Amino acid sequence: MFTRRTGALFLVSALLFGGTFVAAKAGLAHIPPLLFVAIRFDIGAVVLAAFAATHLSRAELRPRTVGDVVGIFATGVIVIGLTNALLFVGQQHVTSGVAAVIFSLNPILTPVFAALLLSEERLSVRGFAGMALGLVGVVLVANPDSAALLGGGLGVPLLFAAAVTSALGAVMIRRSEATLSSTARTIWGVPLAAVLSHGLSYAAGEPVVGLSMPPVALAALVYVGVFSGAIAYLTYFALIDEAGATRANLLFYFVPVVSAVGGWVLLGETISLLAVVGFVVIFAGFLLVSGLPPDVSGALKRGVRERLVGSGS
Template identity: 55%
Template sequence: MGTIDSTTRSVVAFLATAVFFGGTFVAAKAGLEYMPPLLFVAIRFDIAAVLLLGYVVLTVPREQWFPKTRADLAGIAAAGLLTIGLANAMVFLGQQYVTSAIASVIFSLNPILTPVFAALLLSEERLAPTEILGMIVALVGVAVVMELNPADLLASAGIGHAILLIGAVAVALGGVLIKRADSAIPSTVRIAWGLPLGAGFCHLLAGVRGEQFAAIEWTPGALIALGYVAVFSGVLAYIAYFGLIDEIGATRANLAFYLVPVVAAVGGWAVLGEPITATTATGFLVVFAGFAIINREQLGRGLATRRQSGPLETGPSHRWNDGD
């Protein structure tokens, strides 16, 4: 397709990723009132796997349904175990202790961590001093959100915060490993295999944790929350997100997670009555400042290109191209 078509497709996928994943934090918080966290995630992916299988059967040629190479298997494993399974298990576990807004801000470290893994795994480049500075600034922003006390870090760091940080690492690492695998199968097929793998992983974790199906309260609120995380953020969001990785690379795709806290904060306030505190907003701005430091050259080129060529045209980007 032409440049405009490709760019428009990327913009739509970018916004869909941000909105659907942002709603995940709100729906997860609402559903945790009725379901144990890991079973909640596992059932979510059980449903999503069936739905996506039907989508693949209807839209993908039969010869592309199955993995054929080690690269295909590696991409499926990275998606299923890290980006889908572990990351979401940590989100739902962590949100037992924090609000939707706080959870999403901590998770927004994902785009900060992605260039680190990309530098280590996708190229021989080392992080520049300014990029290291940006990471430090972003970590300070997360520390503000977590309200860490420098005099007693372990005591002030909540368990929910630590769990969510693990989830952010899992998403960043998984996205880069998917790109590194350089799989030839379509992204939707990779997700279709990754979802049952992630579901099985979460069922295993739920069993280890001792979660029981009898503990689930099948109320209308539970069904609405489960329906959202299964369909919108369990199928549609992943189609958009993994397609975006294939289209523009993991680093640029993960920039969508900077809109996620806005969606989650507004949604948590509107649906759940959660407050948006000044501390959380300040921390998010500091995290975003860290992102801006890391990607200052790309932001400058992007603004210059937009002024010269209009909003639908994009110039080349070296640092954001994870395949470099």
């Protein structure tokens, strides 16, 4: 997994998705959740359409196979549209700490679906240990109230459903073996997510007329539309193609870390010592699953050999 490209994709995706939770706190105070998601992807669709018009040809955008259609469906309807609808509605019923823990079951669920649908992505015992360690780290960072975790009403099942759809969709994308690039699939997928979200918002009876849009809500929409609604999904789906669904979804262990740091920097929230310990535990779990970078691993092996030779002489 550790190459410069995959490392950059992983870092950008984690940073931008992590910022979503900070922006959502500001935007959801003024805009209903499903409408918030819909407008987010309206903005993202416009940004991606402009990118496609200047960077991709019609041939690069044209679906050619059943796998292309399945990949676009999994991208737009399942991973982007349905997951975000469930996630944002579920967040209305629980604290951000509970939401972080429940949605961070995503990396645990991904190898389960991968074992059923993808023979090449089965985890080792060390990999499952790393997954479990990462989840422990998320719990330490989020530090949710146990009563809220167990008594979240509709919030907990909705967030769990979001984790399921996100994990299943990522594996479906990998299995589809689409000929379209991840960029083209994202350009098709974000408008699909916008249409789905508008439909769900209308069905839920969310108000559209008379909403107030103060500057903080507009800024939140710009962030989640452009940065975590267009750019982040371009990098995330490219990461799935590069590293596989199981390892790509490890980034969702780091989203609560980014969210916690963002809340500290931008909202004046505190970071406890327990959260710092959680950061370290998450990173340790990540290394167990993905392995050390080749240059680091090689340096450690050389160091051990030199020590052994030195002690032998």
